[in-house]
Amino acid sequence: MSFGDFMGLAAVxxxxxxxxxxxxxxxxxxxxxxxxxxxxAAGTLPMRxxxxxxxxxxxxxxxxxxxxxxxxTIARQIEALRTGELTEVTTQ
Numbered sequence: 021m022s023f024g025d026f027m028g029l030a031a032v033x034x035x036x037x038x039x040x041x042x043x044x045x046x047x048x049x050x051x052x053x054x055x056x057x058x059x060x061a062a063g064t065l066p067m068r069x070x071x072x073x074x075x076x077x078x079x080x081x082x083x084x085x086x087x088x089x090x091x092x093t094i095a096r097q098i099e100a101l102r103t104g105e106l107t108e109v110t111t112q
Contacts, residue, residue: 077101 084097
């Protein structure tokens with residue numbers, strides 16, 4: 021093997037290593053992107069659940085405010101909201 025052959029082989033090996041490093045870097049970046057995407061997706065589920073809970077509370081509060089009942093009845097209904105009985109607000 022001559023010096024020219026050796027230099028050619030070294031150049032080809034260097035190119036192969038460089039291409040492999042570029043592909044490995046792109047793959048790692050893709051994995052980081054997918055991981056971040058999963059983190060964001062996992063974070064939106066509790067947020068949607070809390071939005072749903074807040075929407076229920078607002079609906080009940082709107083109903084309480086628009087019914088024009090006595091202060092005692094409204095106080096009982098608000099207390100029912102605090103204890104978590106969102107759909108079971110009693111009107112006595």
